[in-house]
Amino acid sequence: MNLPNAITLSRIPCMFVIVGFMYCSWPGAASLAFWLFIAAAIGDWFDGYLARRQGVVSNFGKLMDALTDKIMVLGLVLAFVDQHVLPVTLALITLCREFLITGLRMVVAAKGVVVPADRGGKSKTLTQLIALGFLLGAPMALRDWGRFLPWDLTAFSEAARRVGVAIFVVGTALAVWSGWRYVARYRSLIFGPND
Numbered sequence: 001m002n003l004p005n006a007i008t009l010s011r012i013p014c015m016f017v018i019v020g021f022m023y024c025s026w027p028g029a030a031s032l033a034f035w036l037f038i039a040a041a042i043g044d045w046f047d048g049y050l051a052r053r054q055g056v057v058s059n060f061g062k063l064m065d066a067l068t069d070k071i072m073v074l075g076l077v078l079a080f081v082d083q084h085v086l087p088v089t090l091a092l093i094t095l096c097r098e099f100l101i102t103g104l105r106m107v108v109a110a111k112g113v114v115v116p117a118d119r120g121g122k123s124k125t126l127t128q129l130i131a132l133g134f135l136l137g138a139p140m141a142l143r144d145w146g147r148f149l150p151w152d153l154t155a156f157s158e159a160a161r162r163v164g165v166a167i168f169v170v171g172t173a174l175a176v177w178s179g180w181r182y183v184a185r186y187r188s189l190i191f192g193p194n195d
Contacts, residue, residue, distance in 0.1 A: 134164030
């Protein structure tokens with residue numbers, strides 16, 4: 001286990017901790033959820049950078065990087081659906097897309113081909129992460145900043161939430177588009193005869 005892969009895999013337990021903080025009402029919990037999420041998002045970039053720099057890029061790393069992104073996003077999306085922040089329809093579309101592409105990767109991997117994230121998939125993930133950052137930042141502003149600042153941040157928090165939802169809608173559209181691109185690109189391997 002090299003350091004880039006360890007950073008990649010650390011995002012899985014990190015997601016559970018972030019979601020746990022999302023359900024805590026004590027002062028600072030929302031800030032901890034937000035900043036831990038930011039650290040995980042930076043780790044998503046840093047593990048790939050480190051793997052390339054150290055020359056330890058592997059098929060395991062490529063697959064797990066994509067998989068841990070999905071776990072992080074889906075875990076937070078489910079929590080936001082439970083908290084009535086995101087509509088369940090967006091969560092279902094996201095869930096279906098991620099299972100479809102994971103299944104595609106498994107079928108293609110059985111034929112000896114590793115499907116790394118392409119630019120469309122990376123754009124989708126980046127958009128979703130930005131949206132989730134806004135959605136995590138909204139309660140941080142209301143519950144934590146509001147304790148120390150002399151202004152009512154309710155409107156600011158609501159605006160951040162609305163921006164987060166809007167960006168997540170864009171991320172969902174990108175998810176469908178990039179998912180279609182994966183299927184179109186690898187359809188001969190998916191639907192072709194087994195070797």
